[in-house]
Amino acid sequence: MNIDGQHYRTIWRDKAGESVRIIDQTRLPHRFEILSIDTLPEMVVAIRTMQVRGAPLIGAAAAYGMALAMSEDDSDAHLMHAASCLISSRPTAVNLGWAVNRMQSRLFSMPAGFRRQAAWDEAENVCDEDVKLNRAIGRHGLQLLRALAAGKNRPLNILTHCNAGWLATVDWGTAMAPVYAAHDAGIPVHIWVDETRPRNQGAHLTAWELGKHGVPHTVITDNAGGHLMQHGKVDMVIVGADRVTAAGDVCNKIGTYLKALAAFDNDVPFYAAVPSPTIDWTIESGHGNIPIEDRGPDEVASIQGRTENGGIASINILPHGTAASNPAFDVTPSRLITGIITERGICPPDELRALFRESMS
Numbered sequence: 001m002n003i004d005g006q007h008y009r010t011i012w013r014d015k016a017g018e019s020v021r022i023i024d025q026t027r028l029p030h031r032f033e034i035l036s037i038d039t040l041p042e043m044v045v046a047i048r049t050m051q052v053r054g055a056p057l058i059g060a061a062a063a064y065g066m067a068l069a070m071s072e073d074d075s076d077a078h079l080m081h082a083a084s085c086l087i088s089s090r091p092t093a094v095n096l097g098w099a100v101n102r103m104q105s106r107l108f109s110m111p112a113g114f115r116r117q118a119a120w121d122e123a124e125n126v127c128d129e130d131v132k133l134n135r136a137i138g139r140h141g142l143q144l145l146r147a148l149a150a151g152k153n154r155p156l157n158i159l160t161h162c163n164a165g166w167l168a169t170v171d172w173g174t175a176m177a178p179v180y181a182a183h184d185a186g187i188p189v190h191i192w193v194d195e196t197r198p199r200n201q202g203a204h205l206t207a208w209e210l211g212k213h214g215v216p217h218t219v220i221t222d223n224a225g226g227h228l229m230q231h232g233k234v235d236m237v238i239v240g241a242d243r244v245t246a247a248g249d250v251c252n253k254i255g256t257y258l259k260a261l262a263a264f265d266n267d268v269p270f271y272a273a274v275p276s277p278t279i280d281w282t283i284e285s286g287h288g289n290i291p292i293e294d295r296g297p298d299e300v301a302s303i304q305g306r307t308e309n310g311g312i313a314s315i316n317i318l319p320h321g322t323a324a325s326n327p328a329f330d331v332t333p334s335r336l337i338t339g340i341i342t343e344r345g346i347c348p349p350d351e352l353r354a355l356f357r358e359s360m361s
């Protein structure tokens, strides 16, 4: 992704040493700040406080967290300690556990004393693979968008929820990868961006990265999507996912389910873009079987924005003493989903197993 002419990934290893650089997503879109993450506890905090967020990026950050831990101490005990700290940092995105398990298998296959370099190499592999998977999702999604755009003498209107773009991954994004591919191929697209309360990842992050890439977009309130669909203003919905079950149920940012219901009622195709590390083959039905992150009430009670003098401020919007509840994700049942866009191609939810037959074991 290019930001003002310079290429960036969202996370990278500092070439000078064994530390990691991240774009601090809690400061966007108001400030573009790069942070140095030098220790395992700093990486755990970065994930927990959402300086890095989005399922694939959380996985990449956890892989680097394991590498940072191995630079400190590559004993069995520290390896296990690092894995458990990272896994408990955010519960819903399965990419986190996937990345930590992958790092553990690689590192336990060699004795202490040899793990440091291997950990950094494997973390780099996790990041490079994420970029490849997302590019492939972009290629497959491009064919779909091309077909849907054919014959329209106007831009293809796509609605998305939360941020499943470049910032949620190492590069390219999942739901936004087909959008960038279509835009770059000259297919006119326009994105309806749900603001995505309570943290406003749509308004803050998706709008920012689409703007940097020159993709036309409009931010809408979370409740506007159904109305736009009723009036023929949405041609398709594409969202990302934090965990997809073997049966094709999609767990994603809170509010996704309501968009899927509205899309179903209005015959608007609803797609989830999903790299294979986001599929949890151990779960069949998503209902009640996925840990849903329960975040603090402060995120509901307050809102962050830019002040007139250019500072960043958080203001309270609730009456004093009002209770607030903040479930961060919901599950969209497969019956509401038209298709899943993966690195292997696009399929209806009930054909996900067939597409990844050998991975399920």
Ligand code: MRU
Pocket: 053, 054, 055, 056, 093, 161, 162, 163, 164, 165, 168, 169, 173, 174, 175, 201, 239, 240, 241, 242, 252, 253, 328
């Ligand atoms: O709480 P967040 O910002 O980490 O939630 C992110 C999402 O819900 C994304 O849609 C999901 O991780 C897909 S990312 C490609």
